[in-house]
Amino acid sequence: MIRLANVSHDYGDRSLLTGVDLTIAPGAFNFLTGPSGAGKSTLLKLCYGDLTQRSGEIELFGQDLRSLSRDALADTRRRIGVIHQDCEFLDHLTLRDNVALPFVATGRAVPDDDLHELLAWVGLDHKADALPPTLSGGERQRAALARAVIMSPEVVLADEPTGNVDWEMSQRLLSLLIELNRMGTAVMIATHDLHLIRTAKSQVTTRTLRIANQTLQAAGSEL
Ligand SMILES: Nc1ncnc2c1ncn2[C@@H]1O[C@H](COP(=O)(O)OP(=O)(O)OP(=O)(O)O)[C@@H](O)[C@H]1O
Numbered sequence: 001m002i003r004l005a006n007v008s009h010d011y012g013d014r015s016l017l018t019g020v021d022l023t024i025a026p027g028a029f030n031f032l033t034g035p036s037g038a039g040k041s042t043l044l045k046l047c048y049g050d051l052t053q054r055s056g057e058i059e060l061f062g063q064d065l066r067s068l069s070r071d072a073l074a075d076t077r078r079r080i081g082v083i084h085q086d087c088e089f090l091d092h093l094t095l096r097d098n099v100a101l102p103f104v105a106t107g108r109a110v111p112d113d114d115l116h117e118l119l120a121w122v123g124l125d126h127k128a129d130a131l132p133p134t135l136s137g138g139e140r141q142r143a144a145l146a147r148a149v150i151m152s153p154e155v156v157l158a159d160e161p162t163g164n165v166d167w168e169m170s171q172r173l174l175s176l177l178i179e180l181n182r183m184g185t186a187v188m189i190a191t192h193d194l195h196l197i198r199t200a201k202s203q204v205t206t207r208t209l210r211i212a213n214q215t216l217q218a219a220g221s222e223l
Contacts, residue, residue: 002024003023003059005059008053016042017039026186029178029206033191035212038212049065060080061079079151080153081156083141087144094129095132099118118150138169138172145158156186159190160192178203
């Protein structure tokens with residue numbers, strides 16, 4: 001569904017990613033790791049068309065990223081749920097309205113029952129009317145997950161989804177992502193947290209990739 005072939009990228013001054021080959025297959029569960037600044041967020045952005053590669057090929061659902069018009073790219077991105085590292089929300093809108101935003105942006109209203117069910121799934125139905133600044137870190141991360149999946153994407157890309165939460169909350173988030181994966185959604189999680197990767201491996205078949213020396217490699221047996 002997402003395929004990168006011999007992809008390289010940089011931000012102008014120095015090469016960041018070189019010769020990256022990656023396939024995110026339907027239903028797969030992938031981890032992406034590597035040192036801070038290695039390019040994990042950059043690679044995720046390439047995977048959802050937020051950045052265009054310097055060289056190589058990127059296919060999103062069989063279509064060449066470079067050939068997509070703005071509208072076609074927007075349609076394609078609805079098939080990819082993204083949990084951003086910073087979990088930003090519109091502070092003047094309630095949690096419910098923030099989570100519904102991707103849906104509302106398509107010009108449709110979210111059925112109330114569906115929204116309620118989704119908020120209950122992430123354990124935030126009682127916070128539906130809260131404003132984002134009043135939420136805890138873990139609540140924000142779960143709200144970001146709800147927002148990422150509201151369009152029923154075929155793949156979820158999560159950038160450090162457990163970055164600012166305690167171990168118990170990171171387990172809860174991981175459980176939600178595993179549950180989603182068991183229902184058929186492909187998942188790719190960028191994380192520094194090797195403990196999280198090990199915990200996931202005991203519950204689901206995963207593949208761990210690491211960015212090192214600008215290249216993407218299969219992570220070794222130490223995980
Ligand atoms: N828009 C940008 N313009 C210029 N440089 C950038 C830009 N975005 C990222 N970088 C640089 O590219 C490198 C990789 O950044 P990226 O965020 O992809 O790394 P990362 O592996 O996700 O890091 P972390 O684990 O700290 O989140 C960093 O040196 C960063 O400063």
